[in-house]
Amino acid sequence: LHTCRSRSSGVPFIVYALTTALLTVAVLAPASAAAQAQRPPAFVRSPEVNPDRTITFRVFAPGAHLVSVGGDMIQDQPRRPMTRDSAGVWSVTLGPFAPDIYDYTYQIDDLVVADPANPSLTLGPRGAQSLIEVPGDSAELWDARRVPHGTVHIDWYHSNVIGGLRAVYVYTPPGYEGGSQRYPVLYLLHGAAFTQEGWTTTGRANFILDNLIAEGKARPMVVVMPYGYPQPATTIGLNEPMRRDRSLFAQDLIQTVIPLIERTYRVDSDADHRAIAGFSMGGNQSLTIGLTHPAFFHWVAGFSAAIPRRQSVQEETFAEVLDHPDRTNRTLKLLWTACGTDDRAWFPPNKAFAELLDARGVHHTFVTTPGAHQWQVWRRNLIALAPLLFAR
Amino acid sequence: LHTCRSRSSGVPFIVYALTTALLTVAVLAPASAAAQAQRPPAFVRSPEVNPDRTITFRVFAPGAHLVSVGGDMIQDQPRRPMTRDSAGVWSVTLGPFAPDIYDYTYQIDDLVVADPANPSLTLGPRGAQSLIEVPGDSAELWDARRVPHGTVHIDWYHSNVIGGLRAVYVYTPPGYEGGSQRYPVLYLLHGAAFTQEGWTTTGRANFILDNLIAEGKARPMVVVMPYGYPQPATTIGLNEPMRRDRSLFAQDLIQTVIPLIERTYRVDSDADHRAIAGFSMGGNQSLTIGLTHPAFFHWVAGFSAAIPRRQSVQEETFAEVLDHPDRTNRTLKLLWTACGTDDRAWFPPNKAFAELLDARGVHHTFVTTPGAHQWQVWRRNLIALAPLLFAR
Numbered sequence: 001l002h003t004c005r006s007r008s009s010g011v012p013f014i015v016y017a018l019t020t021a022l023l024t025v026a027v028l029a030p031a032s033a034a035a036q037a038q039r040p041p042a043f044v045r046s047p048e049v050n051p052d053r054t055i056t057f058r059v060f061a062p063g064a065h066l067v068s069v070g071g072d073m074i075q076d077q078p079r080r081p082m083t084r085d086s087a088g089v090w091s092v093t094l095g096p097f098a099p100d101i102y103d104y105t106y107q108i109d110d111l112v113v114a115d116p117a118n119p120s121l122t123l124g125p126r127g128a129q130s131l132i133e134v135p136g137d138s139a140e141l142w143d144a145r146r147v148p149h150g151t152v153h154i155d156w157y158h159s160n161v162i163g164g165l166r167a168v169y170v171y172t173p174p175g176y177e178g179g180s181q182r183y184p185v186l187y188l189l190h191g192a193a194f195t196q197e198g199w200t201t202t203g204r205a206n207f208i209l210d211n212l213i214a215e216g217k218a219r220p221m222v223v224v225m226p227y228g229y230p231q232p233a234t235t236i237g238l239n240e241p242m243r244r245d246r247s248l249f250a251q252d253l254i255q256t257v258i259p260l261i262e263r264t265y266r267v268d269s270d271a272d273h274r275a276i277a278g279f280s281m282g283g284n285q286s287l288t289i290g291l292t293h294p295a296f297f298h299w300v301a302g303f304s305a306a307i308p309r310r311q312s313v314q315e316e317t318f319a320e321v322l323d324h325p326d327r328t329n330r331t332l333k334l335l336w337t338a339c340g341t342d343d344r345a346w347f348p349p350n351k352a353f354a355e356l357l358d359a360r361g362v363h364h365t366f367v368t369t370p371g372a373h374q375w376q377v378w379r380r381n382l383i384a385l386a387p388l389l390f391a392r
Numbered sequence: 393l394h395t396c397r398s399r400s401s402g403v404p405f406i407v408y409a410l411t412t413a414l415l416t417v418a419v420l421a422p423a424s425a426a427a428q429a430q431r432p433p434a435f436v437r438s439p440e441v442n443p444d445r446t447i448t449f450r451v452f453a454p455g456a457h458l459v460s461v462g463g464d465m466i467q468d469q470p471r472r473p474m475t476r477d478s479a480g481v482w483s484v485t486l487g488p489f490a491p492d493i494y495d496y497t498y499q500i501d502d503l504v505v506a507d508p509a510n511p512s513l514t515l516g517p518r519g520a521q522s523l524i525e526v527p528g529d530s531a532e533l534w535d536a537r538r539v540p541h542g543t544v545h546i547d548w549y550h551s552n553v554i555g556g557l558r559a560v561y562v563y564t565p566p567g568y569e570g571g572s573q574r575y576p577v578l579y580l581l582h583g584a585a586f587t588q589e590g591w592t593t594t595g596r597a598n599f600i601l602d603n604l605i606a607e608g609k610a611r612p613m614v615v616v617m618p619y620g621y622p623q624p625a626t627t628i629g630l631n632e633p634m635r636r637d638r639s640l641f642a643q644d645l646i647q648t649v650i651p652l653i654e655r656t657y658r659v660d661s662d663a664d665h666r667a668i669a670g671f672s673m674g675g676n677q678s679l680t681i682g683l684t685h686p687a688f689f690h691w692v693a694g695f696s697a698a699i700p701r702r703q704s705v706q707e708e709t710f711a712e713v714l715d716h717p718d719r720t721n722r723t724l725k726l727l728w729t730a731c732g733t734d735d736r737a738w739f740p741p742n743k744a745f746a747e748l749l750d751a752r753g754v755h756h757t758f759v760t761t762p763g764a765h766q767w768q769v770w771r772r773n774l775i776a777l778a779p780l781l782f783a784r
Contacts, residue, residue, distance in 0.1 A: 109456065
């Protein structure tokens with residue numbers, strides 16, 4: 001127990017906030033010659049969504065030569081240059097854009113970074129992107145409405161398969177806590193640029209399920225979102241190059257994640273009550289794992305799935321269903337794929353796969369939508385898929 | 393249902409990963425003149441912890457003039473300049489540093505940013521900082537050890553007090569799921585540069601509790617980590633200037649968060665089983681709320697608390713305990729404050745407060761530690777505090 005003489009320092013309370021702010025600035029941004037020449041403004045509002053649904057992007061970078069913004073609101077288009085004002089703030093107004101959630105980055109000379117003024121970020125295995133929502137006239141299905149909200153759990157587990165600590169996000173629907181009911185489970189996988197938190201942070205899977213359940217359009221279900229790369233969690237320990245062994249993710253899912261979920265949560269543990277879906281890299285995983293593990297999954301879906309392009313490779317990869325259409329049609333409750341028609345890389349193989357399934361007589365649904373390889377498509381895919389799952 | 397003619401595109405599977413990687417690069421980093429002149433390396437390893445516990449920081453910024461790194465491994469020291477190699481990668485090796493977790497940012501000309509190569513980030517209300525751990529010879533108490541792990545829940549709620557959607561992180565100890573026991577609750581508050589996820593991402597409160605519980609040193613408890621600013625969650629919707637009304641946070645905690653926790657989780661709901669603690673801004677909140685709500689909290693702690701400096705303001709703020717020492721000593725189970733001796737801003741008022749408590753005869757503990765205003769202090773404060781809580 002240490003004490004000392006009281007000193008009446010004569011500084012009122014609000015000073016704590018100011019001192020903290022100044023200390024923060026001192027730690028974060030002291031002393032390049034350029035920064036001393038031009039002090040950063042106290043608050044850069046970026047991005048700002050204007051009443052006409054345009055977005056103004058801003059960034060303080062007085063010494064930069066070339067600053068631009070890119071993102072999926074201008075998907076497949078060149079980055080847009082920004083212009084510098086006398087205070088050293090670069091800005092540009094783009095749009096108007098349809099109500100939706102968009103990710104974006106700045107390029108400041110050579111450096112690609114998230115917006116340093118925007119606290120809303122989505123994490124990737126190689127850095128972060130910023131997020132901005134253009135609101136519509138009423139709350140969208142991916143927005144938090146005034147309905148009961150489920151909970152997103154972060155469960156940490158050691159994977160013997162992968163040899164490290166991993167995190168899995170688990171959505172439980174409203175009423176799960178304190179109830180006694182068992183729920184079916186959707187395993188929901190992310191694409192190559194994301195992590196286990198992508199489907200909630202950018203995808204809003206939790207609010208989508210909250211809203212569909214509140215409207216009686218989807219059955220209450222548990223949604224399990226693992227990390228799609230076969231390596232330890234990016235959010236802990238050291239970063240490292242991405243491992244390439246595809247089979248490890250499947251092994252971790254089947255041998256570690258599913259048993260963890262089924263001993264931790266009140267869920268049904270049979271294939272009629274397990275679904276698997278994902279987009280892009282995760283669409284490849286959901287189709288390959290789902291269709292080669294019929295004892296585990298009777299509901300299988302791929303969004304803009306990054307599946308093999310060559311027919312012979314599709315035939316080999318999916319032989320389990322293609323060579324046994326009658327058995328597949330008896331067993332599988334749903335085989336559902338979707339792709340945006342502007343998705344130049346992945347629309348052709350997804351169309352080809354749908355035709356191959358037709359040619360072999362495998363029951364399935366292939367949905368084509370507007371859009372490219374982007375979250376604007378995948379959120380709507382989940383909205384379309386969830387009501388179909390676990391239908392009686 | 394749309395299908396089309398199958399096309400055998402003749403591209404093997406691995407192309408999906410490469411195509412995705414190229415599309416990602418195309419979206420993230422096309423086309424400034426400078427970037428075209430010097431192409432980014434495929435993989436920049438940053439940061440890299442070397443065997444001698446030095447850290448090498450790297451960032452690709454070929455067109456920059458002045459690049460430096462700052463962070464709490466060099467707390468209170470100037471940023472360290474980095475040097476550019478022929479490939480356009482700036483680097484510097486610092487240290488060696490003691491085994492710990494450090495946050496850092498780069499300053500690239502005028503721009504302060506998180507490390508774009510490091511996926512491990514901690515979020516703030518005004519942008520992110522990067523995290524790096526220097527491991528010790530054995531796992532520290534803040535590391536994930538091979539012990540049972542609790543779960544961190546993200547609960548979303550609408551706050552009528554604040555008028556918006558907020559998120560609260562809730563740690564439940566190993567064995568909570570599927571059990572029937574009730575637990576005491578620690579309300580754990582963050583400082584000004586963080587959000588509701590700071591205490592798990594940077595503070596590792598979940599692993600600290602896992603480890604202390606596994607060793608029998610802390611009672612299993614639920615830990616509730618709300619967002620400390622009186623405004624909607626930064627991770628959703630638009631950013632806005634920080635609101636200044638201090639009383640709103642207290643109202644939200646007492647009127648919304650505590651009732652939410654007590655109807656959602658199996659927790660005890662009396663003051664003998666509620667603790668409140670926090671650091672910096674959160675230390676101010678924990679002491680002011682805790683000591684003015686004796687019907688709610690019988691365990692109160694502040695780490696490097698940003699409390700009023702003037703004695704008369706301390707006397708006014710904490711009149712409830714200072715003017716009624718006998719009642720306070722009968723009621724409060726613990727009043728525990730701690731501060732690092734190198735914390736120039738906040739050590740003096742915390743020492744003064746301890747002396748004031750002594751002068752009035754209020755039982756309390758004031759712990760002085762090495763260190764400044766930094767997470768290296770606060771993780772150890774939690775390790776010291778948790779075993780004292782809810783002792784019989």
